[in-house]
Amino acid sequence: xxxxxxxxxxxxxxxxxxxxxxxxxxxxxxxxxxxxxxxxxxxxxxxxxxxxxxxxxxxxxxxxxxxxxxxxxxxxxxxxxxxxxxxxxxxxxxxxxxxxxxxxxxxxxxxxxxxxxxxxxxxxxxxxxxxxxxxxxxxxxxxxxxxxxxxxxxxxxxxxxxxxxxxxxxxxxxxxxxxxxxxxxxxxxxxxxxxxxxxxxxxxxxxxxxxxxxxxxxxxx
DNA sequence: GCGACAG
DNA sequence: ATCTTGTCGC
Numbered sequence: 001x002x003x004x005x006x007x008x009x010x011x012x013x014x015x016x017x018x019x020x021x022x023x024x025x026x027x028x029x030x031x032x033x034x035x036x037x038x039x040x041x042x043x044x045x046x047x048x049x050x051x052x053x054x055x056x057x058x059x060x061x062x063x064x065x066x067x068x069x070x071x072x073x074x075x076x077x078x079x080x081x082x083x084x085x086x087x088x089x090x091x092x093x094x095x096x097x098x099x100x101x102x103x104x105x106x107x108x109x110x111x112x113x114x115x116x117x118x119x120x121x122x123x124x125x126x127x128x129x130x131x132x133x134x135x136x137x138x139x140x141x142x143x144x145x146x147x148x149x150x151x152x153x154x155x156x157x158x159x160x161x162x163x164x165x166x167x168x169x170x171x172x173x174x175x176x177x178x179x180x181x182x183x184x185x186x187x188x189x190x191x192x193x194x195x196x197x198x199x200x201x202x203x204x205x206x207x208x209x210x211x212x213x214x215x216x217x218x219x220x221x
Numbered sequence: 222g223c224g225a226c227a228g
Numbered sequence: 229a230t231c232t233t234g235t236c237g238c
Contacts, residue, residue: 088227124228143226
């Protein structure tokens with residue numbers, strides 16, 4: 001797929017904050033995509049050579065049967081460090097490279113990280129969605145910000161994630177008796193819809209099949 | 222000022 | 229993220 005030009009990449013946290021604050025107005029948390037969804041994609045990162053090289057993997061799966069349709073891989077020098085709240089600046093450049101190689105444009109992308117459940121409401125899922133104009137959902141393995149009540153052990157249980165009196169996402173149990181995941185709107189996908197798709201993409205394991213496939217590729221040598 | 226802190 | 233073996237439990 002073709003990717004239009006975007007903003008320049010920052011070299012400092014100050015510049016990154018400016019970009020996030022400027023992009024946050026472009027975030028859309030309402031459902032704005034056509035159904036039925038035929039393809040869902042997962043993105044994941046890996047690093048080589050002491051972290052100096054970033055490796056991005058994209059996996060496109062059919063929906064709802066979740067069969068692998070296509071996968072791509074891309075490498076590029078790592079230019080931004082990992083700083084909580086600024087993950088997208090470290091990972092998106094390589095992700096865009098991998099997405100450019102994709103033939104089947106996915107209807108929704110499930111990102112490894114937060115959506116609006118972010119200090120400035122611009123987690124990696126929102127950032128990526130805005131840049132490529134594809135609906136995204138944030139599915140993180142751990143908490144960045146927010147608080148929530150305890151939730152039942154059964155799959156499907158959920159609790160709102162609250163930050164500054166605002167619901168920014170949900171803690172969702174995708175598998176009974178297993179640690180939950182943190183779901184939030186990325187771009188053009190509402191929270192209820194995001195939860196629905198995450199559950200439909202996790203028929204067997206804690207993490208979505210999309211990210212599991214991408215993860216396997218991003219980790220392979 | 223003191224903690225917390227996606228991958 | 230990454231470094232790393234075995235081990236507990238369904």
